[in-house]
Structure formats: C-alpha cells, structure tokens
Amino acid sequence: MLWSLLKIILFVALVTAAAFGVIYVMDQDGGLTLAVGGREYPFEPVEVLIVLIIAMIVFLILLKLAGLLIATLRFLTGDETALSRFFDRNRERxxxxxxxxxxxxxxxxxxxxxxxxxxxxxxxxxxxxxxxxxxxxxxxxxxxxxxxxxxxxxxLTDGRTRFVGIHGLMRQRLAKGETETALKLAEKAFAIRPRHEGLLSTLFSLQTEQAEWGGARRTLAAQVKASALPRDVANRRDAMLTLASAQESIVQHDFSNAGDAALEAHRLTPSHVPAAITAARVHQHRGSPRAAQRTLLKTWKIAPHPDIAAAFAALVPDESPADRRKRFEPLLKAHPENPETKMLHAELAIAQEDFPAARRAMGDLATTAPTTRALAIMAAVERGEGSEDKVVRGWLAKALSAPQGPQWVCSNCRTTHAEWSATCSNCDAFDTIDWLELPQTAASRSDSAAMLPVITGILGSDAEPEADEPTDMGEIDDAATDEIDLAAAAENRETEQVKPA
CATH class of the missing domain: 1.25.40 (Serine Threonine Protein Phosphatase 5, Tetratricopeptide repeat)
Structure with missing residues (x-):
C-alpha cells in the first residue's frame, strides 16, 4: 500500500517536472544550450523533448528492474509477493x-x-x-x-469437521455390527447436531434395538422438535415405547414403574391388543379385576383377538367351564359374526363338553374361512360327538394344508412371531409386528402334505393302504392308529386359551 502511494507521488512529480521543463524550453529562443567543460552544446527544442522522453523511459525501466529485484529478494526470503501468489493460485487451481x-x-x-x-x-x-x-x-x-x-x-481435531468424523466412525461401527460403540458415537454426534434428521433416525433405531426405551423417548421428542416425524406417528411410537418399558418392568416384577406407563400406553392406543393385555395385568395386580375386564372388553369390541380371550380367561384361572362360559358372554355378544368370536364360542362349548353347541357356534366357518384352527376345532367336535375315526382324520388332514390364519408378523421382513414385541427379533425393526394373515406358499402346502403319512400313522404301522384308495390329502388309509390321540391334542391345544393354565 505504501509502495503504491510512493509510486503515485513520484509519477506526479515527474509529470510536473516534465511540464515545467517543456515550458522552459519553449521560452528559450533558439533552443537550449548545454555547457560542459568549457564547451557549449546547443539543442533545438525538438531535440530537448526527445532527450527528455528518452530519459523518462530509461528511468521507468530502471524503476521496474528495481521492483523486480526487490520482489525476487522477498520471494527468496518467503514473503508474499505477486510471484508467490501466481504460483499459489496455480497450485490451488x-x-x-x-x-x-x-x-x-x-x-x-x-x-x-x-x-x-x-x-x-x-x-x-x-x-x-x-x-x-x-x-x-x-x-x-x-x-x-x-x-x-x-x-x-x-x-475429530477440527471443530468444523468433528461431527462428520463422529458420523463416519459411527457408520463404520454399524457396518461391523458393533452396535454398542455405534450407539455411544451416535449420542456424541447428537450432542453436536441435535436436529440432524438422519442421525436422529439412526440413534432411535440403535436405542430401540438395545431396549433403551428411556433414551429412545428422548430421541423421539427431539425428532418431533425437529419436525422430522408427523405428530400421529410420533404419538404411536411414544405409546409403543411406553408399552415396551412397562412390559420390561412387569417381567422384572416391578409393577410400581410399569403401572402408569401401561395405562398410558393403552390410553394412547386403545385398539392395540398387547397394550390392553398389559394394562389388564396392571389392574389385576392392583386388585381391580373388574377394571381389567373392562379394559379387555373395550379392545375386544374394537377388534376381537385370541390373545384378548386368553387374557380374559387368565383373570379367573380356577373357574369352572360353565362359569367361564357365562363370564365370557359380553365378549360373545360383541361382533357375534366375527370368525374369532365364533371360534371362541365353540372352544368354550367344547370345554363344557357341549359339542352340538360348538358345532352351531362354528356354523359354516370351516367352509367359508377354513384355517388350521377352525378345522382343528371341527375335528375336536367330531371326536366329541363320537364320529368315526376316518371323519376326524379327514378334518385333521384338511387342517394341515389350510391357511394358518392371522399371526404376529413383522411387516418389514415377514417373520412370524409367537407373541408381540416392540422390536422384531429378526431385523430389529421397531413397531413393525402386526396381526396379519400371510398367504400360504406352495412350499408350505407341500410340506404339510409330506407330513400327512407321519401324522396319520402310515409310516409307523404295518398296515398298507388299499390299492383303490389313494393316500392323499382327501382320503387317508383306515389302518392308521394314532389319529384319535392327535384329535385330543388338537382339542387341548385349541381350548387351552380358555382353560386354566
């Protein structure tokens, strides 16, 4: 800056001097005479101007050479110069x-x-x-x-890139399956960027996978605050987290912490079967069996479910079949045409050995909506009424190849589960287990058909099937000897939901 100012001042001074010089030469008649060593040298005005121009050019050249020399010295000593900036720009490019x-x-x-x-x-x-x-x-x-x-x-050493470094290390640990380390890294990254949607989703998944329900609820609150989730989805997830926490406390016999959480989960999702069952257990533990029955009946009226019936039966485990059938009347009156209600009615009648009533309760369900459970109930009814063994075997054969009916299925990986849980044991997805009916595959049908000889005792007996009576799913050889025991097992299995444990 100072050097540029000095150059400007010097240029103005030179121009001013040149102007005065031209004026002086023009005022001299006959030009300019220069005396050197006793001798005079006359110059015409034009010659004087030419000499002045040449002198200025030489001066400028010397000035540039001096600037170049100074810049070279500064470049060699490491100072920033135009030359160094040129090389820096080229390197940066x-x-x-x-x-x-x-x-x-x-x-x-x-x-x-x-x-x-x-x-x-x-x-x-x-x-x-x-x-x-x-x-x-x-x-x-x-x-x-x-x-x-x-x-x-x-x-990690740079504040500008610390979050990216932690996030990258977290992804590496996830790829290696080190979920515990990944969770700790995710928590550190969350402290830096609490509104990062991708990080919040990963942190929530890791916390639910490791059953850290309290931390998952805090992360869920952060997702809502960051507008990363719709309100209804957030409410559903909050209810499921509360329910999972309550179930964990009940397993540890800690009903003091489970109570309010279970009731809150049922309040948020009254149609959710596991939430209703957990809330009923809390009421039962608190000595309020009527409140437990009302809770289960409320959810049954929304959608009948076998787990609700099993929980309803468990409220009074030592009652007689007649008393149980009477106590179940409110459930039977709700949705009487629902297949679940019909099968429950039939099971209660079988437990009371009222087989004609069980047949009436089933109606045409075995033909309009045949499932393994419905057909097994019909086999138990036939056995109870004293039908021939061949008739019982026919129902059991149909049951093997019939659809399983609704089950607890993970909607993410299609894995079936014996009971509901907050996370899938196969894919670790959260809140993906629903009561669904899976289509029966050809493989499962062929497996069921292959099991028929074993179940009917053909492979375990010396009797041979008749030549004109094929041993397929429709007709089974009369030589089998263990079908009656299988029918009894089917009856016990289908009625265990309404009998004392």
Whole structure:
C-alpha cells in the first residue's frame, strides 16, 4: 500500500517536472544550450523533448528492474509477493481440479482412482476439512476401511469437521455390527447436531434395538422438535415405547414403574391388543379385576383377538367351564359374526363338553374361512360327538394344508412371531409386528402334505393302504392308529386359551 502511494507521488512529480521543463524550453529562443567543460552544446527544442522522453523511459525501466529485484529478494526470503501468489493460485487451481476428479470418480464407483486424486488434492491444497472427507469417502469405496478410519479420526481435531468424523466412525461401527460403540458415537454426534434428521433416525433405531426405551423417548421428542416425524406417528411410537418399558418392568416384577406407563400406553392406543393385555395385568395386580375386564372388553369390541380371550380367561384361572362360559358372554355378544368370536364360542362349548353347541357356534366357518384352527376345532367336535375315526382324520388332514390364519408378523421382513414385541427379533425393526394373515406358499402346502403319512400313522404301522384308495390329502388309509390321540391334542391345544393354565 505504501509502495503504491510512493509510486503515485513520484509519477506526479515527474509529470510536473516534465511540464515545467517543456515550458522552459519553449521560452528559450533558439533552443537550449548545454555547457560542459568549457564547451557549449546547443539543442533545438525538438531535440530537448526527445532527450527528455528518452530519459523518462530509461528511468521507468530502471524503476521496474528495481521492483523486480526487490520482489525476487522477498520471494527468496518467503514473503508474499505477486510471484508467490501466481504460483499459489496455480497450485490451488490444480488442487481443486484433482479434488473435483476425486469426487466424480468416487461417485462413479472408482474408489482407487478417487483415492489417488484425493491424496493429490491433499498435497496441493491446504484445505483439510475438504480433502480429509473426500479421502475418507474414496477409501471406503476402495475398501480401505483402515485409511477411512484414520481420516475420520483426524477430523475429530477440527471443530468444523468433528461431527462428520463422529458420523463416519459411527457408520463404520454399524457396518461391523458393533452396535454398542455405534450407539455411544451416535449420542456424541447428537450432542453436536441435535436436529440432524438422519442421525436422529439412526440413534432411535440403535436405542430401540438395545431396549433403551428411556433414551429412545428422548430421541423421539427431539425428532418431533425437529419436525422430522408427523405428530400421529410420533404419538404411536411414544405409546409403543411406553408399552415396551412397562412390559420390561412387569417381567422384572416391578409393577410400581410399569403401572402408569401401561395405562398410558393403552390410553394412547386403545385398539392395540398387547397394550390392553398389559394394562389388564396392571389392574389385576392392583386388585381391580373388574377394571381389567373392562379394559379387555373395550379392545375386544374394537377388534376381537385370541390373545384378548386368553387374557380374559387368565383373570379367573380356577373357574369352572360353565362359569367361564357365562363370564365370557359380553365378549360373545360383541361382533357375534366375527370368525374369532365364533371360534371362541365353540372352544368354550367344547370345554363344557357341549359339542352340538360348538358345532352351531362354528356354523359354516370351516367352509367359508377354513384355517388350521377352525378345522382343528371341527375335528375336536367330531371326536366329541363320537364320529368315526376316518371323519376326524379327514378334518385333521384338511387342517394341515389350510391357511394358518392371522399371526404376529413383522411387516418389514415377514417373520412370524409367537407373541408381540416392540422390536422384531429378526431385523430389529421397531413397531413393525402386526396381526396379519400371510398367504400360504406352495412350499408350505407341500410340506404339510409330506407330513400327512407321519401324522396319520402310515409310516409307523404295518398296515398298507388299499390299492383303490389313494393316500392323499382327501382320503387317508383306515389302518392308521394314532389319529384319535392327535384329535385330543388338537382339542387341548385349541381350548387351552380358555382353560386354566
């Protein structure tokens, strides 16, 4: 800045001097005479002007040479100069070009090429916040996870890249299956960026996978605050987290902590069967069996479910079949045409050995909506009424190839579960287990058909099937000897939901 000011002042001074010189020469008649060593040298005005111009040009050249010399000395000593800035801009241009190539190669899947360009960019650029990230991504694409981890760790030393470094290390731990370490890293990243939607989703999944229900509820609240979830979805998840926490406390016989949580979960989701059953257990523990019955009846009226019937029966485990059938009347009156109500009615009648009533309760359910359970009930009815063994075997054969009916199924991975849980044991997804009916596959039908000889005792007896009576799913050989025991087992299995445990 000072040097530029001095140059401007010097230029103005030279122009002023030149102007006065021209005026002086023009005022001299006959030109200008220069006396040197006793001799005079006359100059015409034009010649004087030419000499002055040449002198100015020589002076400017000397000035530029002096500036170049000073700049060279400053460059050699390390000071910033125009020359150094030229080389720096050229180096930066090549560095950004290499960085752009690395990003393009990484996006196209060429991890090794991207890693080489990223290392070149790191040498040329003094921008570690950029080059470390691209180098880590390229190393991951190339399969060099150790190099990627080193780059992510280096990012932790810079406040600008600390979050990215923690997030990258978290993803690496997830890929290795180290969920506990990944959870700790996610919590640290959450402390830095509490409104990051992707991080909140990952943190929530890790917490539910490891049954940290309290932490998951705090993360859910952060998701709502960040507008990352619709309100109805958040309310549903909050109810399921509350229910899971309550169930865990009940398993540990800690009803003091489970009570309010279970009742709140049922209040938020009155149609949810596990929430109703858990709330009923809390009422029963508190000495309020009527409140427990009202809770179960409320959910049954929304949608009948076998687990509700089983929980309703467990409220009074030592009652007689007649008393139980009477106590179940409110359930039987709600949705009388529902298949679940019909099968429950039939099971109660079978438990009381009123087989004609059981047949009337079933109606045409075995033909209009045949399931394994419905057909097994019909086999128990036939056995109870003293029908021939062949008739009982026919119902059991049909039951083997019939659809299973609704089950607890994970909507994410289609895995079936014996009972509801907050997370799927197969894919660890949260709140994906629903009461669904899966289509029966051809493989399952063939497996059931292959099991028929074993169940009917053909492989275990010496009798041979008649030549004109095929041993298929419709007709089974009369030589079998263990079908009656199987029918009794089916009867016990189908009525155990309404009998004392």
């Amino acid at each position: 090549r560095g950004f070009h290499a960085l752009a190539e690395a990003m393009m190669l990484n996006a196209s899947g060429d991890g090794k090429g991207a890693l080489a360009r990223a290392k070149k960019a790191d040498r040329l650029l003094d921008r570690p916040e950029l080059t470390r990230l691209v180098t880590a991504q390229a190393a991951e694409e190339a399969g060099d996870h150790h190099q990627a981890e080193e780059q992510y760790k280096a990012m």
